[in-house]
Amino acid sequence: MSLKARLQDDVKQAMRAREKDRLGALRMIQAEISQFEVDERRDADDDAVLAILNRMLKQRRDSIDQFRKGGREDLAEREAAEITVIEAYMPEPLGDAELEQMIAEAIAETGATAPGDMGKVMGILKSRVFGRADLGVVSQKVRTALGIS
Incomplete structure (x- = not known):
């Protein structure tokens, strides 16, 4: 199953389970993939989805640093929760x-x-x-x- 199809299935499951935060993160990922497909005028394969997820992880990590410097721990926690959702779709990290x-x-x-x-x-x-x-x-x-x- 491709990453894109897995994401779509997980969105449906999150909707059924009424997992509001997880659903929001999954929809955000889907929006990034859709934007890529519109910009590039091609379907996103697994490599493109991984590149998008990698970029999103980097953005969230940078945001966490900025929020913590600004004393906004609540926003940093939300970004950390999104990182958890995104990392579930990444391959196993190298040791x-x-x-x-x-x-x-x-x-x-x-x-x-x-x-x-x-x-x-x-x-x-x-x-x-x-x-x-x-x-x-x-x-x-x-x-x-x-x-x-």
């Missing part, structure tokens, strides 16, 4: 050992030895870890592995 192994494989595959080779390594890793690891963290680990301070 540190798994990520380190993938970085080592990518470095070996590209023959990277210098800081200038970081782009090659990240190019390979980006598609492999997409949606399963924060690219900022991956980038930092690649820098460490290549000896870039």
Whole structure:
């Protein structure tokens, strides 16, 4: 079952169960997917849906930081609840050992030895870890592995 179809089923279930907050988050996800389809003039496949969900997670995490700085814990909690709903549709995150192994494989595959080779390594890793690891963290680990301070 595609992510898009799974979302539609979950919206129906949330409506039946009268889960107001969850339903609101699911409808927000659907609205983002619909906006993507209108803008791009194509159906959203699983990769596009994952990209949308990834972007939504990043936005919510940034919002939580801003709300907490502004003393609005109530809004931060609402964003955290939305993150919980969104994360249910994301693939299982990579563990540190798994990520380190993938970085080592990518470095070996590209023959990277210098800081200038970081782009090659990240190019390979980006598609492999997409949606399963924060690219900022991956980038930092690649820098460490290549000896870039």
